[in-house]
Amino acid sequence: MAIVKEAFSAFPHPDQEPQVMAFWERFLRGRELPPNVVRGVIEGSWVRCQSVGVDPERSQAAAPLPEEALLALQDGHRDLIGASLRIMKEVRDFLSESGTIMILADPTGTILETAGDPATVDSAWNIRLVTGANWNEGACGTNAIGTALSIGDSVQVHAAEHFCSGIKPWTCSASVIRDPVDGEIIGVLDVSGQKDSFTRHCLSLAVIAAGRIEGELARREEEQRHHLLAAGLGRTPAGGLMFFDGKGRLVELDAHAGRSLRTMGVPAESAPSRRVAAFDSHPAMRAAKTPLPEWLRPEWVEPIVRGGERLGTIVTLPEPLRWGRTRRGAPYRGSTADTARAERSSLAQIVGRGELLRQALEKAKLLAEVDVPVLLLGETGVGKERFARVIHECGRRKDGPFVTLNCGGLPRDILASELFGYVDGAFTGARRSGMVGKIEAAAGGTLFLDEIGEMPLDLQPYFLRVLEGGEVYALGDNRPRQVEFRLVAATNKDLRAEVTAHRFRMDLFYRVAVTTLRIPALRERREDIPTLVEYFSGEVSQRHGVSAKRFDPEALSALGRYAWPGNVRELRNVVEGLVLMVTGDTVALSDLSADIVSSLPATPPRPTGMDLEAVERDAIGAAIAGCHGNLTLAAKELRISKSTLYLKVKKYGLDKLVPDARTGPR
Numbered sequence: 001m002a003i004v005k006e007a008f009s010a011f012p013h014p015d016q017e018p019q020v021m022a023f024w025e026r027f028l029r030g031r032e033l034p035p036n037v038v039r040g041v042i043e044g045s046w047v048r049c050q051s052v053g054v055d056p057e058r059s060q061a062a063a064p065l066p067e068e069a070l071l072a073l074q075d076g077h078r079d080l081i082g083a084s085l086r087i088m089k090e091v092r093d094f095l096s097e098s099g100t101i102m103i104l105a106d107p108t109g110t111i112l113e114t115a116g117d118p119a120t121v122d123s124a125w126n127i128r129l130v131t132g133a134n135w136n137e138g139a140c141g142t143n144a145i146g147t148a149l150s151i152g153d154s155v156q157v158h159a160a161e162h163f164c165s166g167i168k169p170w171t172c173s174a175s176v177i178r179d180p181v182d183g184e185i186i187g188v189l190d191v192s193g194q195k196d197s198f199t200r201h202c203l204s205l206a207v208i209a210a211g212r213i214e215g216e217l218a219r220r221e222e223e224q225r226h227h228l229l230a231a232g233l234g235r236t237p238a239g240g241l242m243f244f245d246g247k248g249r250l251v252e253l254d255a256h257a258g259r260s261l262r263t264m265g266v267p268a269e270s271a272p273s274r275r276v277a278a279f280d281s282h283p284a285m286r287a288a289k290t291p292l293p294e295w296l297r298p299e300w301v302e303p304i305v306r307g308g309e310r311l312g313t314i315v316t317l318p319e320p321l322r323w324g325r326t327r328r329g330a331p332y333r334g335s336t337a338d339t340a341r342a343e344r345s346s347l348a349q350i351v352g353r354g355e356l357l358r359q360a361l362e363k364a365k366l367l368a369e370v371d372v373p374v375l376l377l378g379e380t381g382v383g384k385e386r387f388a389r390v391i392h393e394c395g396r397r398k399d400g401p402f403v404t405l406n407c408g409g410l411p412r413d414i415l416a417s418e419l420f421g422y423v424d425g426a427f428t429g430a431r432r433s434g435m436v437g438k439i440e441a442a443a444g445g446t447l448f449l450d451e452i453g454e455m456p457l458d459l460q461p462y463f464l465r466v467l468e469g470g471e472v473y474a475l476g477d478n479r480p481r482q483v484e485f486r487l488v489a490a491t492n493k494d495l496r497a498e499v500t501a502h503r504f505r506m507d508l509f510y511r512v513a514v515t516t517l518r519i520p521a522l523r524e525r526r527e528d529i530p531t532l533v534e535y536f537s538g539e540v541s542q543r544h545g546v547s548a549k550r551f552d553p554e555a556l557s558a559l560g561r562y563a564w565p566g567n568v569r570e571l572r573n574v575v576e577g578l579v580l581m582v583t584g585d586t587v588a589l590s591d592l593s594a595d596i597v598s599s600l601p602a603t604p605p606r607p608t609g610m611d612l613e614a615v616e617r618d619a620i621g622a623a624i625a626g627c628h629g630n631l632t633l634a635a636k637e638l639r640i641s642k643s644t645l646y647l648k649v650k651k652y653g654l655d656k657l658v659p660d661a662r663t664g665p666r
Contacts, residue, residue: 011200011546011583012039012158012171021160021168028056041151041545042161045142048150049163054141059166061140064132065110073132074113076283077106080177080187081113083216087209088115100193100202102209103129107185109136109146120193127167129192140164144174144206145190152176152185153545154210156203159195171195173203175210180218181249189213204580207544225251228312229436231304233423233474233481239317246312248279252401255444260317266295281310349386351535352528356520361390363517368394373467373512375452376490378519381569384490385448387519392446397486400445405438408451416459422475439472442485452512453493453504460505467511487512522564522571527618529560530625532568536575549579553637554589556622562596617652620645624654 023038027046038046049056065073074081084104091102092115101116101124111131114121124130137146141163148155154175162168174190189210191202225243228251232241240257244250253261277290279301292298302314350361367374368391376384385404392402405418421437439447449455455463466472467487471480489512498504522529533551541548551559564570574596578587589597620638627633635645649655 011203012156012161012198014158014195014198017158017160017195024160024163039161041147041155042142042157045137045147045150045157046163049137049141052138054138054163056141056164057166058141058164060126061128061133061135064128064130066132070132072283073106073110077112077187079217079220080104080106080213083220084113084189084213086216087212088113091115091209095191098193099197100191101129102206103145103190103192105135105145105188105190107149107187108134109139109149109188110134111145112187117193120197123194124192127170129170137163140167143167143170144172144192145188148174148176148188148190149185151545153543154203154207155545156200158198169195171198171202173206175203175206177210177213177217180214180221181245181247187213203544221245224311226435226441227306228304228314229441230421231311232314233436235316237316238319242315242317244276244279244313244315246279246281246310248276248313250274250276251312252441257315257317260319261295264295276313279313350383350390351532352525353531354520354525354528356525357528360387360517360519364390365394367391367515367517369396370515371396371486372514373487373489375495375513375516376488376519377492377516378490379492379521379565379567381567382519382521383568384519385450387517388446388448388488388490391488392448392486395446395486397445400485401442402446402448403438403442404448404450406450408454412456412459415456416462417475419459419463420472420474423477437472437474439466439485440474440481440483443483444485446486446488449487449489451491452489453491453495453498455504457503457505460508464505464508464511467508522567526560527621529571530556530622532571533559533575534625536572537579540576540579544580546579547585549582549587550585550627551587551625552589553619553623555587555592556625557619558589558592558597558600560618560622561600563599616648617654620648620652621654624649 020038020042023033024046027033027043027050033043064070081104088102088104095102095116096118098117099120101114101120103111104113105111111129111133114124114129114131129135134140135143135145137143137150140146142157143162144155144157147157154173156171156173158171159168162170170192171194172190172192174188176185177187177189178184179186189206191206193202225245228243228245232243235241238256239260240254242250242253242257276293276296278292280290292301296315300315300317302316304311304314350357364387374388374391376387378384388404389402392398407415410418417435417437419437419439421435421440462473466483469480470483472483473480495504495509495513499506499509530551533556537548537551540546559571559574566573574593578591582591620634623634623637624631627637631642631645631649635642638645640648
């Protein structure tokens with residue numbers, strides 16, 4: 001039984017290679033495998049490979065692409081390759097004597113770049129693990145590149161787990177790379193080597209490196225969008241403007257454009273999800289010469305090019321009265337379910353059932369209905385940005401942009417340019433085309449300013465003028481631009497004390513704090529900790545393709561007594577580390593870091609009065625969460641009868657922790 005349990009875990013186990021090899025041979029003979037003898041992700045891949053006729057005797061990939069075709073492919077993925085350059089350069093030295101190489105492949109599994117240990121690069125030629133070769137499952141069977149693409153997640157494949165016999169001497173770990181805008185898989189990053197180089201940490205390296213590439217892609221995307229929006233500065237056509245990025249995705253449309261689209265019968269309210277394939281600058285899309293949508297005329301289209309590269313497209317719509325309605329029919333009418341959908345998407349990310357959290361969420365939903373500035377108060381890590389999104393997505397500006405800017409940690413001049421934007425020639429080193437500021441980018445939507453208490457005192461009067469007059473002056477410009485947006489600000493400081501200390505203007509304080517919402521610290525809602533632990537454990541399990549962990553009562557009790565200076569953010573990071581690094585199915589007290597354990601009080605404070613019930617409620621909640629809602633197991637953990645436990649569950653309102661709770665004890 002020990003072998004079966006280990007083989008079914010999230011990571012490969014080299015010591016079980018003979019068993020896995022035997023099960024693979026049995027699988028090829030058409031004999032059904034007993035349940036859980038091979039990891040589910042591997043067995044599923046074997047089944048897919050067999051169904052498409054992959055040759056299990058294959059010893060290498062097909063011949064790589066000719067040089068000309070490879071160069072064309074790399075050109076088509078230049079954004080992905082460019083974002084990975086720094087990572088690949090760093091690992092070239094880091095992996096130089098590790099027996100492993102890092103591989104970047106496109107969404108089809110074709111290798112674009114390799115870097116790492118030179119000896120391993122040479123060995124990889126034997127199985128054609130080289131640039132231009134295709135490694136999807138249909139071509140090379142079960143392998144980390146192809147299997148990660150098939151399941152859309154990270155995976156580690158070791159030795160005998162490969163479907164093709166000639167690839168079994170290798171071990172590999174891969175993580176998909178997703179587009180930061182729409183989440184589409186745009187590539188995969190793999191760490192491979194001979195099987196004796198196996199280590200679980202290779203999967204962590206692949207996941208972390210893929211995350212860094214996604215972060216670089218997001219930074220580049222934001223920069224390009226700034227340039228694109230800046231190209232539309234000063235234009236005020238009666239019909240409005242639409243901005244599309246280099247992949248043909250709608251970035252923004254102004255209020256006039258929304259009205260014009262509705263007049264033409266185009267569903268403007270769903271425009272953020274629209275994509276015009278004809279605007280995609282990818283070479284393959286350009287070669288396909290995709291026609292424009294029926295509602296869009298060529299004379300309205302203007303490509304925006306910078307440095308020889310197409311950043312995107314601006315569409316200048318005509319005046320609605322001039323064109324009237326198109327044959328598409330009546331204007332689009334928004335669904336009454338829009339608000340409910342937005343509310344669910346935001347609230348689903350705020351986990352907990354404690355009274356303080358419930359009150360904060362109820363107040364956030366009430367504030368969403370009133371279009372006035374809101375000041376969120378709370379410590380670092382309590383989730384202020386998520387509350388800001390609730391207010392935005394449940395309010396009347398939910399179809400507008402949600403723009404964020406953290407005022408802390410930025411030099412004064414950079415914060416000014418980020419906030420207000422600037423025009424060409426505003427200062428030495430300014431971009432030639434200027435830049436749209438966050439205030440203007442938030443027009444029609446919500447501007448979320450985190451750590452507003454860190455805004456330099458000399459910038460505050462300029463921001464106050466924007467709030468009071470609805471006009472913003474870009475740096476270097478003497479012409480005001482009209483803006484209308486909702487402000488949600490956040491701070492972990494006492495702004496009244498900052499006003500008294502003359503570090504924050506009183507008039508600005510009263511302008512941003514028209515309404516306030518205090519978000520409780522995690523230590524103030526300890527009853528939510530077991531629920532949060534279970535939620536984060538499941539989230540990490542799905543994201544990284546590892547098994548979720550059960551936290552035993554002692555570990556949960558310790559987490560419940562810890563002070564959590566970093567609040568929910570710190571708890572999420574701690575749970576993620578434990579789920580990824582603990583090898584067994586259960587997280588015990590001994591698995592917690594020394595920092596947490598050493599900071600706990602020697603003995604829990606002795607409860608008095610009504611505090612005794614709170615301690616009992618927390619202990620029962622922790623046990624039920626640790627047993628995933630199984631009351632029988634929870635009763636054994638607590639050393640009480642099931643009937644007594646059920647009465648306690650009803651008394652403390654813990655029914656929601658029990659899946660499919662019935663009217664009697666289980």
